[in-house]
Amino acid sequence: MLLLLLLLTALSFSQEALTRVGLQSARVVLERGKEYYLKLTGGSKLTCADCHGPDGESLKGAYARMPRFYTDLGRVADADLRVLSCLRQYLRLEDERLKSRERELVVPLVGFVASLSNGELVFVELRHPEEKRLYELGRTVWYRRSGATDFSCALCHERLAGKQFFAEVLPAPIPDRAPARYPAYSVKRDELLTLEDKLRDCFERYLLYDPKKGRFSFESRVRKPPYYVEELIALELFLMHSVNGSTLSVPGVIK
Amino acid sequence: VRLLLLLILLLACQPKKPKEEYATFPQFLKRPQETVTPELFRRAFFLDDEAQKLCSSEALTEDILKRVKELSSNFPKLDGYLGDWRKGEQLALTPELYKRLYGKPGGSKKGLCYACHCADPRVDECGDVGPSLYRYAEKGVKPEELFKRIYNPWAFSPCSAMPRFGHHGLLTAEEVTHLVAYLLSPESPVNGGKP
Numbered sequence: 001m002l003l004l005l006l007l008l009t010a011l012s013f014s015q016e017a018l019t020r021v022g023l024q025s026a027r028v029v030l031e032r033g034k035e036y037y038l039k040l041t042g043g044s045k046l047t048c049a050d051c052h053g054p055d056g057e058s059l060k061g062a063y064a065r066m067p068r069f070y071t072d073l074g075r076v077a078d079a080d081l082r083v084l085s086c087l088r089q090y091l092r093l094e095d096e097r098l099k100s101r102e103r104e105l106v107v108p109l110v111g112f113v114a115s116l117s118n119g120e121l122v123f124v125e126l127r128h129p130e131e132k133r134l135y136e137l138g139r140t141v142w143y144r145r146s147g148a149t150d151f152s153c154a155l156c157h158e159r160l161a162g163k164q165f166f167a168e169v170l171p172a173p174i175p176d177r178a179p180a181r182y183p184a185y186s187v188k189r190d191e192l193l194t195l196e197d198k199l200r201d202c203f204e205r206y207l208l209y210d211p212k213k214g215r216f217s218f219e220s221r222v223r224k225p226p227y228y229v230e231e232l233i234a235l236e237l238f239l240m241h242s243v244n245g246s247t248l249s250v251p252g253v254i255k
Numbered sequence: 256v257r258l259l260l261l262l263i264l265l266l267a268c269q270p271k272k273p274k275e276e277y278a279t280f281p282q283f284l285k286r287p288q289e290t291v292t293p294e295l296f297r298r299a300f301f302l303d304d305e306a307q308k309l310c311s312s313e314a315l316t317e318d319i320l321k322r323v324k325e326l327s328s329n330f331p332k333l334d335g336y337l338g339d340w341r342k343g344e345q346l347a348l349t350p351e352l353y354k355r356l357y358g359k360p361g362g363s364k365k366g367l368c369y370a371c372h373c374a375d376p377r378v379d380e381c382g383d384v385g386p387s388l389y390r391y392a393e394k395g396v397k398p399e400e401l402f403k404r405i406y407n408p409w410a411f412s413p414c415s416a417m418p419r420f421g422h423h424g425l426l427t428a429e430e431v432t433h434l435v436a437y438l439l440s441p442e443s444p445v446n447g448g449k450p
Contacts, residue, residue: 211298
């Protein structure tokens with residue numbers, strides 16, 4: 001009966017309704033992020049709120065400037081790496097606890113922190129030499145053709161954007177200002193994806209070579225880059241900088 | 256009524272409440288952790304392939320295109336370039352498309368031709384990145400040339416969006432000959448044949 005109702009509902013509602021449903025689910029993840037923000041503690045007995053205030057007031061606008069160079073980390077970090085580093089360095093969450101649930105803690109927290117910047121304009125600066133270097137690296141990654149498909153981000157999402165690929169239209173994320181809507185809720189996967197999650201998934205399409213064999217192999221190909229790898233953060237920096245001035249609006253909803 | 260239905264849907268779609276407990280975590284892995292190191296990823300992504308590096312340039316100059324063409328001139332010598340169009344069809348159609356056309360399992364994800372091209376008029380989920388290949392046989396392209404165009408498209412159209420299927424080993428030389436037949440055989444549905 002419930003299934004039938006669901007089916008009827010799905011049929012009778014537009015994309016707009018789906019978006020509302022998606023937003024609702026995404027907000028639950030953000031609420032969980034807020035709970036972690038207030039309650040999660042590790043060896044230092046500190047919570048995020050102890051340093052950033054109970055309502056996260058001091059973090060307002062922070063997400064709109066990420067990725068950026070952090071002195072305490074000595075490297076450029078995106079929101080994901082920033083949050084993870086806080087959990088490690090300041091909350092002192094034990095490695096054992098982080099190991100299996102790292103993304104399950106990081107993603108809702110990133111979602112919550114990002115939502116504190118809603119309505120702010122994306123403003124990623126290239127001031128520190130590392131930020132400049134990573135911007136150039138990100139640009140290189142965007143245009144680099146690779147893998148057994150000879151794809152690049154730019155090939156499908158710039159040069160061929162608007163063309164049809166099977167039954168889908170290839171999106172143009174920079175003109176569409178899509179990065180300003182991440183973290184976004186994927187209706188199909190029923191989970192919140194940070195920009196890093198989303199970009200990381202894209203690499204699977206390249207059909208990357210197996211570097212040990214020096215050739216392509218379906219079985220032993222490299223599927224995705226490791227989380228927080230410099231190239232991934234560089235690509236985020238390049239994209240966020242490309243949409244500077246866009247209004248941040250999270251969580252977005254994607255299919 | 257719609258509002259009521261939406262409400263029900265909203266309630267039904269609420270994700271499970273997260274555990275209220277923060278001191279201990281359930282020991283489970285959501286999905287297997289991928290173990291590729293940054294070093295391995297880098298070697299895979301920044302592939303040592305001169306043509307690929309040249310085509311990564313933001314401005315594709317005449318010099319680049321000329322050099323890529325030169326780099327794309329190695330082809331296997333075969334006795335014949337016309338394979339079996341039915342095997343070609345199996346490579347060209349995805350399992351979903353095959354099932355839709357024939358109502359039985361078949362097809363593969365090796366060619367993915369319809370991602371970018373239309374060809375068999377019964378397939379309407381086809382891309383327009385590349386030209387339509389419907390009635391390709393009428394173009395008068397020789398089997399050997401078509402073989403080369405699929406094996407390594409950059410020999411003709413350097414830095415094009417089409418993957419170098421043979422060059423990378425996505426398809427074997429034999430498999431490419433089957434696709435040649437799929438596009439050239441008069442019995443193939445691509446050329447109006449009735450399978």
